[in-house]
Structures are given as C-alpha cells and as structure tokens.
Amino acid sequence: MGCSSDNASIEAQDHLDRSLAYQQQGQFRAAMIEARNALQVDPADDANLLHYANLLQEVGSSSQAEQLLEKRSNSNNPELLLTLAEVMLDQGKYISAGEVLSNLDEKELSNDTEYQRLQAIQSYLSGQHQEALEIYADLLDTHPDDPQLVGDYIELLLQSNQLTTARTAISSALGKFSDNPEFLYQSALLAYRQNDLNTAEVQLTEALFNLPETDIMLPGRINTLELLADTLTRQGKPDEALIYSRAIRDANPEAYAARQQYLDALNAASLGDLATARSTFEDILNQFPNNRQAALLLGLLRLEEGNIDEGEALLSQNIEAETAPVNIIRATALAQAEQGKPKQALAVLEKALLARPDDPTLLSLYGVIALSQGEEQAGIRSITKALTLSPQQTRLHLLLAQHYEETDQIDLALGHYRSAFEKNPADWPTTGAYLVLLTNADSTDTSGVMDTLATQYSDQVDALWLMAMTHYRQGNLDQAQSRLNQLLEIDPHRTDALIAKARLLSQEGNARAAVPYWLSVLNVNPENRTALNELVRIQSRQLSSQELINWLVAQQQSYPQAAIALRSVSVELAVNEGRLDQAKQIAQPDLHSEDPYARRIRANLLRGEAIVAANDLQWTIAIQKTNEALAILPDNTGLLTLASRLYQQTGDSEKAITLLDRGIAYAPDNLRLIMEKTELLQRGSPASALSYLQPHWEKNPSEQLAVQYFPLLSQLRPEDMPAAANLLLDNQPNSVSAHMVLASHSLNNGDHDVAVNHYETALTFSPELVPALNNLAWLKRDADPERALSLAKKAANLAPESASVLDTYGWLLHLNGESEQAISVLDRALALEPDNADIRTHREQIELSTQG
Structure with missing residues (x-):
C-alpha cells in the first residue's frame, strides 16, 4: 500500500510540475488538463486542489473554484481556507467569506499578509470602507513594493471615488x-x-x-x-x-454567442414575448448548464407564466442570496412560501439580510413570512425595522395592523392604522381596512376619518367607494346609495360600484331597478357570470321563459359589449325549453367565432340536437352530438353528465363512469359529478356507491352529499349515522339533515328531550320541514298540546296528501277536544291509505270516546 501511495504522489507531482510549466508559458488549457490529472491521481493532496482552484480563479471561473474548494471547507489548512475566502470575495460573497475567515486562528495569522488582505476586502465589501483602506495602508507600510497589495489598494480607492x-x-x-x-x-x-x-x-x-x-x-x-x-x-x-x-x-465565440443569446432573451422579455425569452434561456442552459443568471431569469419567467413548481425549483437551485438582486430574492422567497417551504424562504431572506440589513423590501417580506409561521417577535421586529427605515411606507403599518387584528390586539391594530392614515389617507387599501375595523369596533373615530375623506377627497372614486361601503356597514343605506351615485357619475364603468348599487337596490326590494346596473356590469366585463345569473334570476320572476329569451336578445343593441354573453344565455335557455330552431337563429352571429361565449353557444346547440335525438331514442346520434359538444367544452359538467346518461341508456356503464371520472379528475370537488357517479354505482351495488362516496364525505361533509350519503349509510351501516351527522355539524353547524338524523336517533333511543332540541333547531333553519313539524308535534303533545296542534296543522297544510301527517294532526285534534274535526281528518288519511291499521285504530278510539 505504501509503495502504491508513493507512486501516486510521484505521478501527481509530475502532472503538477507540467501544469505549472504550462501556466508560466500562458498555455492555460494544457495547464488545467494537467492540474485535473494531478487531482485525479492524488485527490487527497491539498496542493493539487489549490493549484487547480488558483488556475480556475485566474481564468475568471471563481464560482467553479468555490464549488471545488467547498468540498473541503472543514479543512484545517489555512491556505485552502484563505483561497476559498478569496474566490468568494471575487464574487461579492463577503458574508460567506467572512464565515470562512472566522474559522481561522486570528492570533496565528495576525502577521499573515494574505489573511490581512482578505480581511480588508471583506471589510470593504461589507461597507466598512475606511477601515479597509486603513488596513491596506498599514500593509503597504510594511510591503510597499507588493504589486498585488498596491493594485488592490488603488482599486478600492477608485471604487470609493477617492x-x-x-x-x-x-x-x-x-x-x-x-x-x-x-x-x-x-x-x-x-x-x-x-x-x-x-x-x-x-x-x-x-x-x-x-x-x-x-x-x-x-x-x-x-x-x-x-x-x-x-x-x-x-x-x-x-x-x-x-x-x-x-x-x-x-x-471565445461560444461565450460571445451565449451572451448575445442572453441579451436577445432579455430584449424579448422586455417586449412581453415570454415564449421567445423562455426558449432562448432554455437554449443557453442546454449549452451552459452552470449559467446561474440564465437559470434565475428562466425561473422568473416560469413564475410569470404561472408555472410555480418549475419556477421555484430553478430559483431555489441557483439563487445566491448574498449577491442576487432584491427582485430575484423576493421572487424566490415568495415562490418558496407559496410552495409550502417557508423555512427555506426565511433562510434565503436571512442570508440576503446579512448582506443588506437595511433593505425595507427584504425586511418586510421576512416579517410577513415569519408571522405566518408563528414567529411573532421576529416578524414584528423585522417589519418594525423596515418601517423605521422607510416611515412613509404605510403598507408596513397595514401589515402590523393586520397581525394585531388576527391576534385580537385591537388597540395596537388601531394605532398602526391611525399612524398610516395620518401619513397618507390616500393609501386606499390601508384606509379601507382601517374603516372596517373602526366600524366593527363601533369606534367614534369613524366619523373623523369619514369627514377627512369627504372634505379632502370627495372627487376621488376610491374615497367615495370607501365612504359608501362604510355607510353600508353602518346600516345607512341612503347615504351609501348617495356616495355610489357620486362615484358612478365620475366613473360610470367601475364594476364594483355597479355591483354594489345593484345589490343595494335588490336589498331594498327593488330588484327590477337593479337590472340596468347588472347590464352595465356585463357591458364592462362580459365574463362576469354573476351579473348574467342575476339578470336571469330577476327577470325570470317577472317573465315567462319565452319572454325572458326575447328580453335578453333585445338588450344587445343597448349593451353591445355584453351582446355575446346575452346571446349565450339566450341560446342555453332556448335549448332548455326545447326551442332548438330559435336557439339556432339567435346563435347565427357566433357560429364561426372562437370567443369563449361563442364556443359555449355552439356546444349548447349540439346539446340541443343531442336532446332531440335522445327524445327520438336515437342514442347513437345523441351520443355523437354530445361528444362533439365535449370536444368544444371538454370539462363542462353538464355535458359530461348528459353524455354519461346517454351511455347508460345504451347499457355502456363503463363508458359512462369513464366520462364522469374525466370530469372529476379535472375538478375533484365537483359535487354534481361525484353524486352522478354515486347514483350510477348505487344501481349496481349500494356498497360500491358508499365505498366510493366515503372519502369524499370525509374530505368535505356537506348538506348536498348528505342527500346520498345518509340513505346509503342508514341502509348499510346504520350504527355510524350519529357520528356522520356530528361530522356534518362540525363542518356545517346549520345543517338541517344532520339535526334530523340526530333527532331520529334520539327518538328511537327514547331520548325525547334531545330529539326535541334537534327538531327545534332544524325548524329554525327550515320552518316548513314537514317531518320535523310532524315529529315535534307528536313529541310535544303532552307538554304543550296547543303548540303541538299548531305544528301538526302546519304540517298537514304543507303535506295534505301524507297519510301519516294527517294521522298526527287528527289525533292531536282529538287530544285538544276537537274530535269531530279529528274524525274528518282521519277519514282523509284512510282514503289515502285504506289499509293503514294505525290510522284505523286511532279513528275507532276517537269514535268510541265520542259515543261514551
């Protein structure tokens, strides 16, 4: 092993010597090849690593040198750490460099020229310019003929404008x-x-x-x-x-071409051509994968296009928080927070704030994210510092006020709102939030704020809007109307004011007077479905379906921008009424347009043709027309439901379910499609239907789902009914069906008092609910016979064809001494259900009592 290690060291030294020779001759390509060979043969020798890093630094690749040296950042080798600090400083990363330098023994290196030089550069970059220049002056006193020290000193003087x-x-x-x-x-x-x-x-x-x-x-x-x-x-x-x-x-033609591409991409982005900019940045990254700047800008473009996942990934992987521009740091942190990575966002901002401790944008963003994570003190401290640095930024007061509102510290919230208002009453979002809190707190300060707006900003629509909304919240509807009228005289096309005016008129019982305002909303913004729906709702109370269609068509001339929206709903109504020929006539102007409303119109015509074919039992044609409509509106709930039902008619349940699944995949919480699929499954297997519906119920228990869920549960798992009802009440405390389930359960268990409470609550929200009226009447027959009779009578009037309801009413008439009328009511009940033994028994008992 010793011999092998010695051989590697000798071979590495040979490569290193050749690399140094090439470097002195100016042959850097060959020098780097030999340096890489030395490092590959003997990677443990710091000398090989340092030489390669120095070569990279010399050719201008400090970032690559940093990546190389960072792998040994835990080293005890001072030369290696000093080189790492230097390449970091080359890139402006003085905080990271400072961290590296702090790991060195200051006493041991107190006389080391390189250590002092790097300390000076680090001080200069951190803003301590005079201190850095003094360090260099001291070094030059000792080393007056050191070219590097002299050059550094001159560069700092030039940067300091001395x-x-x-x-x-x-x-x-x-x-x-x-x-x-x-x-x-x-x-x-x-x-x-x-x-x-x-x-x-x-x-x-x-x-x-x-x-x-x-x-x-x-x-x-x-x-x-x-x-x-x-x-x-x-x-x-x-x-x-x-x-x-x-x-x-x-x-360097490749680098020049890449730079030209980079400039072209920036130019395309500035002109709004995001597709070209994105494509160009992608080309640059394919050629130069380590180009951080292109990656960061591509990340910004991805965010702009709404692709948060990819944009956040590109930014997070390439951000250098110490040196990146504030706008990129802000975009990165916001994207990370939106992607559920608040700790990463805070880490990026913490690093950036070390380099820019007094940047209000970064401080306020850090504060907002910290507060959202429950780090109250850090968040408040950061936003407060931003506010100290930039006192005229009243939105910072808004951030703090909103936090104090959320934590029920109302006095502190009002204090910040008050300060913001004193600085800039025309910061409308902040002033608006201030007025809402003042109104909710019933504060006497409201009138002062309103007076300021009325005297200083009476000609500004935002001020008029805030005054109108405040009057409305205070219940001063006439004053609210007056302010809205003033606003609409100045800006007759302001949508929120038009909507508010329409709603106020409807609230005052004058819905027909609201119609012109809804039409104006639609004329300003034809995509406003609320306005369209309100028009149909109001006018359908006054007009027959045919009159409504004619009226909608007639409004096109007066409201030309809303014309296509009006035709769209007219066509839909005509198709619903089976007037396909009229629908086609109305649709003539839109048959070749690609406007979203025009596409909806054509889809509705095809739906109408499908319905006609289905009525004639021509299922193939009906399915064909529905599929054509779905090609235009592939995710339309109504069309998917219609297509599913048509396939069911042909016996193709599998295709019917596939269509419903397609819609649910697009809109996982679409209750109409979920319930349609449940109904289809239930025909084959109630257990399958319940199994399918169960996760949807657990995710979002609702009154709508209860219509299917409760009957299935009652049939298959009746013991789970109370728990299901309580789950629904947790989600919707006003759920009538949940109260009815719990009332029935209590009644069956003999807990009549609890049942009474649930029936009473159900009637609070649904006063004409016959089962609740009927059962509560029966339970109250002894404790409150007079009210019981009143409840039973109301139930009988609402359900005159229900034998069981008439039975309760008849018996309670008897208990209240009105036996003759009781017999008459029970006779009506027996006429409905002649074989009902309970009703017959009650009649016989009443008849016997009258004879006795």
Whole structure:
C-alpha cells in the first residue's frame, strides 16, 4: 500500500510540475488538463486542489473554484481556507467569506499578509470602507513594493471615488512598475472617468502590449479590451473600437454567442414575448448548464407564466442570496412560501439580510413570512425595522395592523392604522381596512376619518367607494346609495360600484331597478357570470321563459359589449325549453367565432340536437352530438353528465363512469359529478356507491352529499349515522339533515328531550320541514298540546296528501277536544291509505270516546 501511495504522489507531482510549466508559458488549457490529472491521481493532496482552484480563479471561473474548494471547507489548512475566502470575495460573497475567515486562528495569522488582505476586502465589501483602506495602508507600510497589495489598494480607492488619492497612488506605482499592465489599466480607467480619453487610449494600448500572451483570454485582457473599445467609441472611432470588440468575441465565440443569446432573451422579455425569452434561456442552459443568471431569469419567467413548481425549483437551485438582486430574492422567497417551504424562504431572506440589513423590501417580506409561521417577535421586529427605515411606507403599518387584528390586539391594530392614515389617507387599501375595523369596533373615530375623506377627497372614486361601503356597514343605506351615485357619475364603468348599487337596490326590494346596473356590469366585463345569473334570476320572476329569451336578445343593441354573453344565455335557455330552431337563429352571429361565449353557444346547440335525438331514442346520434359538444367544452359538467346518461341508456356503464371520472379528475370537488357517479354505482351495488362516496364525505361533509350519503349509510351501516351527522355539524353547524338524523336517533333511543332540541333547531333553519313539524308535534303533545296542534296543522297544510301527517294532526285534534274535526281528518288519511291499521285504530278510539 505504501509503495502504491508513493507512486501516486510521484505521478501527481509530475502532472503538477507540467501544469505549472504550462501556466508560466500562458498555455492555460494544457495547464488545467494537467492540474485535473494531478487531482485525479492524488485527490487527497491539498496542493493539487489549490493549484487547480488558483488556475480556475485566474481564468475568471471563481464560482467553479468555490464549488471545488467547498468540498473541503472543514479543512484545517489555512491556505485552502484563505483561497476559498478569496474566490468568494471575487464574487461579492463577503458574508460567506467572512464565515470562512472566522474559522481561522486570528492570533496565528495576525502577521499573515494574505489573511490581512482578505480581511480588508471583506471589510470593504461589507461597507466598512475606511477601515479597509486603513488596513491596506498599514500593509503597504510594511510591503510597499507588493504589486498585488498596491493594485488592490488603488482599486478600492477608485471604487470609493477617492480620485485624488488614487491618482497619487497610481503615479507612485507606475514610477516603480512602469510596464505593469494592471497599473496602466487603472491609470487609464481614472483618465476615462475624468474624460481624458486620449490619455486613456494611450495607456490601454500600452497595457495591452505588456499583457502576457495566453491561449485563453484572461479577465485582465478582457477588461482592457472592453475599456479600450468604449474609449475609442467615445472618441468617434467606431471602426477601431469594433476591432477590439471582435478580439473579445473571437477569443471565445461560444461565450460571445451565449451572451448575445442572453441579451436577445432579455430584449424579448422586455417586449412581453415570454415564449421567445423562455426558449432562448432554455437554449443557453442546454449549452451552459452552470449559467446561474440564465437559470434565475428562466425561473422568473416560469413564475410569470404561472408555472410555480418549475419556477421555484430553478430559483431555489441557483439563487445566491448574498449577491442576487432584491427582485430575484423576493421572487424566490415568495415562490418558496407559496410552495409550502417557508423555512427555506426565511433562510434565503436571512442570508440576503446579512448582506443588506437595511433593505425595507427584504425586511418586510421576512416579517410577513415569519408571522405566518408563528414567529411573532421576529416578524414584528423585522417589519418594525423596515418601517423605521422607510416611515412613509404605510403598507408596513397595514401589515402590523393586520397581525394585531388576527391576534385580537385591537388597540395596537388601531394605532398602526391611525399612524398610516395620518401619513397618507390616500393609501386606499390601508384606509379601507382601517374603516372596517373602526366600524366593527363601533369606534367614534369613524366619523373623523369619514369627514377627512369627504372634505379632502370627495372627487376621488376610491374615497367615495370607501365612504359608501362604510355607510353600508353602518346600516345607512341612503347615504351609501348617495356616495355610489357620486362615484358612478365620475366613473360610470367601475364594476364594483355597479355591483354594489345593484345589490343595494335588490336589498331594498327593488330588484327590477337593479337590472340596468347588472347590464352595465356585463357591458364592462362580459365574463362576469354573476351579473348574467342575476339578470336571469330577476327577470325570470317577472317573465315567462319565452319572454325572458326575447328580453335578453333585445338588450344587445343597448349593451353591445355584453351582446355575446346575452346571446349565450339566450341560446342555453332556448335549448332548455326545447326551442332548438330559435336557439339556432339567435346563435347565427357566433357560429364561426372562437370567443369563449361563442364556443359555449355552439356546444349548447349540439346539446340541443343531442336532446332531440335522445327524445327520438336515437342514442347513437345523441351520443355523437354530445361528444362533439365535449370536444368544444371538454370539462363542462353538464355535458359530461348528459353524455354519461346517454351511455347508460345504451347499457355502456363503463363508458359512462369513464366520462364522469374525466370530469372529476379535472375538478375533484365537483359535487354534481361525484353524486352522478354515486347514483350510477348505487344501481349496481349500494356498497360500491358508499365505498366510493366515503372519502369524499370525509374530505368535505356537506348538506348536498348528505342527500346520498345518509340513505346509503342508514341502509348499510346504520350504527355510524350519529357520528356522520356530528361530522356534518362540525363542518356545517346549520345543517338541517344532520339535526334530523340526530333527532331520529334520539327518538328511537327514547331520548325525547334531545330529539326535541334537534327538531327545534332544524325548524329554525327550515320552518316548513314537514317531518320535523310532524315529529315535534307528536313529541310535544303532552307538554304543550296547543303548540303541538299548531305544528301538526302546519304540517298537514304543507303535506295534505301524507297519510301519516294527517294521522298526527287528527289525533292531536282529538287530544285538544276537537274530535269531530279529528274524525274528518282521519277519514282523509284512510282514503289515502285504506289499509293503514294505525290510522284505523286511532279513528275507532276517537269514535268510541265520542259515543261514551
């Protein structure tokens, strides 16, 4: 083993020596090949790793060097850790670099020039500019002829805009190192910034002459060429500038092409052409998988397109929170939070805030996510700091106020709302939330806020809207109407105001006066289904179906933007009424349009043809027409239901279920489809139907599902009925069917008082529920005979054809001393059910009592 290890070390050293030789000759490609070979032969030797990392750094690949060195970030080798810190600083990652430097023994390295140099750069990047420059000044006192220290010092002076000191330092450096290309470049940069373009050109040309020739264009040459091209362009020498730009391009054509693609993608995105931008970024990543910038921007595009999963993944995998722009950090954290990864989002923001501790955007976002995770103190502290830094951002007051509202700290919430209102009453979302809380708290401050809005903002629609809604919440409907009228005079097309006006009129019992407002809503926004449904609901109370269709068609001229929506509902109503010819006539303008309403119109015509065929028992044609309609609206619940029923008529239950499953896959909570499938299964096997319905019930117990679930459960597992009813009550406390189940269960168990309570509650929500009236009347016959008789009479009036209800009513008439009328009622009951022994017995008992 020892011999093998020695051989590996010797071989690795050979590769390393050759790599160093190639590096000195400027043959970096060969140098990196030999460096990789050395590392592959002897990966444990830090010298091999450090040499390869230094090569990567020299050719401008600091990020790759960092990835290489991070694998040994737990090393005790100071040289390795110093190199890792340096490549991090090259990328601006001063926080990560600071963490690495903090792991080194400061006392042991107190006199180490490289350690002090990196400490200075880390301090500078963290904002401690003067401290960094002082460290460099001390180092230069000890090492005045160290070119790297001199170059770093000059660069920091230039970045700090200390141009006079920089000029002195550059002159001193060129006095000692007249042909040093870095100092020549820095001198040219200073001249360029002072618009001394001739001096800049001369010194850049000299710097190029003194730069070593290499097979890979190094960052120093690229920077020099770029500045020289810019200088020549500003001098009016574009042809000469183009020569140097081409030199950069020709040195690395692939990178140039990728950069051009990158710029093209950015341009496409700025013009709104997201598809082209996305495609271009994807091409870049296929060629250069490690291009973080392209990956981040592709992630942003994915979010913009609504693809949160892929967008979040791209951003999370490529984000460098220390150096990324705030907008990318914000997008990443929001996407992570939306994807249920709040801890990741907070971690990204924590790292970003180390680099930007005073950024209000990051602080407020951190606060919001922290509060959502129950980290109250951290969240409040972060938002409060953001508010201190940016006191005019009243939305920060809103964030804190909403938190205090949610935690029932109303006084604190009102305090933040009050501060926001004092700073900016025209922050309408915040002022709106303030008014809602004031109204709910019945605060006397409401009038003051309303007075401010009325006197200072009476011509602004948002203020009028808030005043109208506040009046409405206070029950001042006339004042609410007045403010809405003012608003609509200024902006007659504001949808929320039109809707509010229509609802207020309906609430006051003047639904017909609301019709023009609903029409206006539809004219502004033809996609507003609520407006369309309200129009049909209101007018159907006044008009026959045919009159309603004619009225809808007639409104098209006055409301042209709503015309296609009106035709759509007219066609649907005509088809429902079996007036297919009229539907086709109405649909004429839309037969070749691809508008969503037009597609709905054509689908409804096909539905009408399917219904006609089905009525004639032409099942094949009916199915064909329904399938054509489904090709237009593939996820339409009504069409899927119709198609399923048609297939059932042909005996193809499997196809019927497949269609229903298709709809349920698209809309897993669609109760209409779930219940349709349950009904279909029940015909074959009640147990299968219950098994299918059970998970839907457990997920969302509802009054609608109870219509099917309770009968199936009663038939197959009656012992589970009380638990099912209680589950429904937990989800819907006003559930009448749940109270009826529990009442029946209590009645059967002899617990009459509990049964009475459940029947009473059911009648509170459904006063004309005959079974509850009938059973409660029977249970109350002794304790409250007068009320019992009243309940029984109401039940009998509602269900005059129910023998059992008439039986209860007749017997209670008898108990209340009205035997003659009781016999008459029981005779009606016997006429309905002549063989009912209980009713006959009751009649005989009453007749005997009257004879006695």
